[in-house]
Each structure stands twice: as structure tokens, then as C-alpha cells.
Amino acid sequence: MNLELHGRVALITGAARGVGARIAARFAAHGALVYAADIDANAKLRLDVRDRAGVHAAVEQIERESGGLDILVNNAGLLANGAFDATTGEAWDDLVAVNLTGAYNCVQAAVPAMRRRGKGSIINIASVSHEKGGGAFGNVWYGATKAGVVAMTKGLARELGPLGIRVNAIAPAVVATAMVRSLLTPEAQERIVARIPLGRLAEEDDVARLAVFLASDFSDFITGDTIAVDGGFLRT
Numbered sequence: 001m002n003l004e005l006h007g008r009v010a011l012i013t014g015a016a017r018g019v020g021a022r023i024a025a026r027f028a029a030h031g032a033l034v035y036a037a038d039i040d041a042n043a044k045l046r047l048d049v050r051d052r053a054g055v056h057a058a059v060e061q062i063e064r065e066s067g068g069l070d071i072l073v074n075n076a077g078l079l080a081n082g083a084f085d086a087t088t089g090e091a092w093d094d095l096v097a098v099n100l101t102g103a104y105n106c107v108q109a110a111v112p113a114m115r116r117r118g119k120g121s122i123i124n125i126a127s128v129s130h131e132k133g134g135g136a137f138g139n140v141w142y143g144a145t146k147a148g149v150v151a152m153t154k155g156l157a158r159e160l161g162p163l164g165i166r167v168n169a170i171a172p173a174v175v176a177t178a179m180v181r182s183l184l185t186p187e188a189q190e191r192i193v194a195r196i197p198l199g200r201l202a203e204e205d206d207v208a209r210l211a212v213f214l215a216s217d218f219s220d221f222i223t224g225d226t227i228a229v230d231g232g233f234l235r236t
Ligand SMILES: NC(=O)c1ccc[n+]([C@@H]2O[C@H](COP(=O)([O-])OP(=O)(O)OC[C@H]3O[C@@H](n4cnc5c(N)ncnc54)[C@H](O)[C@@H]3O)[C@@H](O)[C@H]2O)c1
Pocket: 013, 014, 015, 016, 017, 018, 019, 020, 037, 038, 039, 040, 047, 048, 049, 050, 074, 075, 076, 077, 078, 079, 098, 102, 125, 126, 127, 128, 137, 171, 172, 173, 174, 175, 176, 177, 179, 180
């Protein structure tokens, strides 16, 4: 048993940039056949996770081309910032549609394929804000969607465990993606880092390495859990 993903087929959503792109690169480096899906026109697999029929068609395509699906990473996500009244109704609808309904659509499409394989690993990208209801980065509404993702993770783990399918979530603190760097003022970054015992923001690869572990057989007795990648922010 090791961290190898040779022979595994993985679907990663929101993988054109940021955390998802890094997870895709890591999975490929560990030997997986990776379908990096994104709504972005430049994505290798063009996919809007809100489009239920499109998600089912993508999983069918993956099974047809590759013989199965072993790993799903629900990474596509939108962020909302500011006070509770800073998020418009339209922005809330978008947040729910991508962060929650998108994950729902992908799970519903992927599980029958994993069932046919007799095993699988689903990894949901949540956020430390699931526990705090927003806060450092991401507001109450973002936190609420991520709390939904964590609830999904637990319930699915219970129901899918007997089928050999594990379901876990990763809860990163602020990840220093290009996007985040462009949004964070040096003062805001300093404020956030001051609350992190390990003294830095998360890097995309911090998340990607945990995703490799959760996808691999090294974690084969771990399910239903949400693991923070936060330099000690939540637990200290
Ligand atoms: N960056 C952070 O600080 C941070 C912290 C905690 C959790 N997260 C979570 O990590 C995940 C990735 O975040 P990121 O910072 O890399 O974000 P990002 O915005 O850089 O990348 C998200 C990707 O998702 C894609 N996407 C958006 N809507 C989509 C849709 N409907 N269908 C398919 N793809 C879609 C985008 O095109 C983009 O490529 C998200 O779930 C986010 O909530 C990020």
C-alpha cells in the first residue's frame, strides 16, 4: 500500500486554476489519469457543475474512455466576502448553486460509476469557515455553504462506506492562490497570518498533498472526516 494513484481515474472540478489545478498536477504526478474539469473555456474537460445533465454526460464520457471512475474531487467553489448584507440574493443563489448543488450533482453522477468499480474516494473541498460561519476570508453565507458540504461529507460517508466508497473533506484556511494574492492587502494578510500558529497562509500544494493521501489507499480507514489544512488556526 502506498501513495501511488496508478490505474486510478480522477475527476476534479474547478481545476483550471488555483487549488484544483494543483490537485490535478499532484494526482497526475502520482500516476492517476486526471480529468481536470472547469467552466473555464480553456479547461481540458469543459464542465459547469451546475449543469446536472452535463455532469452526468461527463461521467459517462469518462467511464467510456477510461473504463471507470475512482476519485471525485468537488473543488469548484465560489467565494462571498463582506458583512451579511453585502451578498445580494443573486450572489447567494450562485453560491448555493456551485458550492452545494454542484457537489450534489457530481456525487449523484459519480457514485454509480464508483459502485461499478467496487470502491472510490470522494474529496470535498470545504473551508475553515464551515466551523466559524465565515470570518477570516469568506463571509457567513460562504461559511453556510461550506458547513453544508461538511454535513454532506459525514452523511455520505455513512451511507457509502458499506459500498467501499470513502468520503472526506479538506478545510483549508486562506490559500495563497494568485486570485487571493491579488485581493488581499498586505495589512489584511498580516492580520490573518497573526492568527495562524505556523505563521503563513496555506499554499495550494498543502491542500493537494492531503488530497493525494485521501485519494490513495494510505487513508483507506478514514472516512466522514474533515481535515483542516490551516497551520493550526482552528484547533488552537
Ligand atoms: N483560496 C482560498 O483561500 C480557499 C480557502 C478555503 C477553501 N477554498 C476552496 O477551495 C476551492 C478552490 O478555491 P480556489 O481558491 O482555487 O478558487 P479559484 O476561484 O481560484 O478557482 C475555482 C475554479 O472553479 C471554477 N468554477 C467556478 N464555477 C464553476 C462551475 N460552475 N463549474 C465548474 N467550475 C467552476 C473556476 O472557473 C475556477 O477555475 C473552492 O471550493 C474554495 O471555496 C479556497
